[in-house]
Amino acid sequence: MKRSLILVGLVLGFLRLGAIPAAGQTPIPRQKDGKPNLSGIWQVMNAAAWNVEDHNAQKDVPAGIGVVEGGVIPYLPAAAEERNENYANRATRDPLNKCFMPGVPRITYLPYPFQIIQMPNFVMIMYEFRQLIRNIYINSKHPDGAIDWWLGDSRARWEGDTLVNDVIDLIEDTWLDKAGNFHSDQLRVIERYTLTDADHIKYEATLEDPKVYSRPWKMSMILYRHKEPNLQLLEYECFAYEVLPPD
Numbered sequence: 001m002k003r004s005l006i007l008v009g010l011v012l013g014f015l016r017l018g019a020i021p022a023a024g025q026t027p028i029p030r031q032k033d034g035k036p037n038l039s040g041i042w043q044v045m046n047a048a049a050w051n052v053e054d055h056n057a058q059k060d061v062p063a064g065i066g067v068v069e070g071g072v073i074p075y076l077p078a079a080a081e082e083r084n085e086n087y088a089n090r091a092t093r094d095p096l097n098k099c100f101m102p103g104v105p106r107i108t109y110l111p112y113p114f115q116i117i118q119m120p121n122f123v124m125i126m127y128e129f130r131q132l133i134r135n136i137y138i139n140s141k142h143p144d145g146a147i148d149w150w151l152g153d154s155r156a157r158w159e160g161d162t163l164v165n166d167v168i169d170l171i172e173d174t175w176l177d178k179a180g181n182f183h184s185d186q187l188r189v190i191e192r193y194t195l196t197d198a199d200h201i202k203y204e205a206t207l208e209d210p211k212v213y214s215r216p217w218k219m220s221m222i223l224y225r226h227k228e229p230n231l232q233l234l235e236y237e238c239f240a241y242e243v244l245p246p247d
Helices: 002-017 077-088
Strands: 040-044 114-119 122-127 133-138 153-159 162-168 188-197 200-208 217-225
Touching: 133 162
Parallel strands: 133 153
Antiparallel strands: 040 114, 040 217, 114 122, 122 133, 153 162, 162 188, 188 200, 200 217
């Protein structure tokens, strides 16, 4: 009886400390410095690349549940009109159809894998799409001056177990999806990468743009780790085709 009580006490103690993972979960991998290790090949499993808001299936567009918190992007009135024009002319206006770089955060939820390589003060993300590379500098300041980059300038910090990345200096010639959701050159994106277990990252992006949105807003989704043996990024080249207007 006494031994049983001791065992029950030990089990309860471990549960309080979180030493026993919940069913179906695996411990979070960590680096030598104790920070979560985000390294691996990841990919989304949603339809945000076509439209970050809720949308029905259409020709060449799968139906999708939106990733926008609250369901709707808070556009300013004039910007909402521009978004509607973009949608009506999306076949010719989408920058991705011209093989432009996708921008941030769109590059994260394109339907292609990407690889995170993490070091103590630096994170590199390599994308299968056009073999693009994004460098994230930890505990470093943004450069002075107005600079426009397709993938912006990324400077990150750790908040507990979450990597928080501040992205500025984004060029305005990118969209958020194929549906015409857009931004200006005033866009600022705060990305948050949080490992929820060994094989899932909770990804959040808060977007601020006083020219286009009435307030900051957030999107969130899950990144899934690829587990296939010998998996590696392959080459995906973009080819631009002239899209003729309808008769």
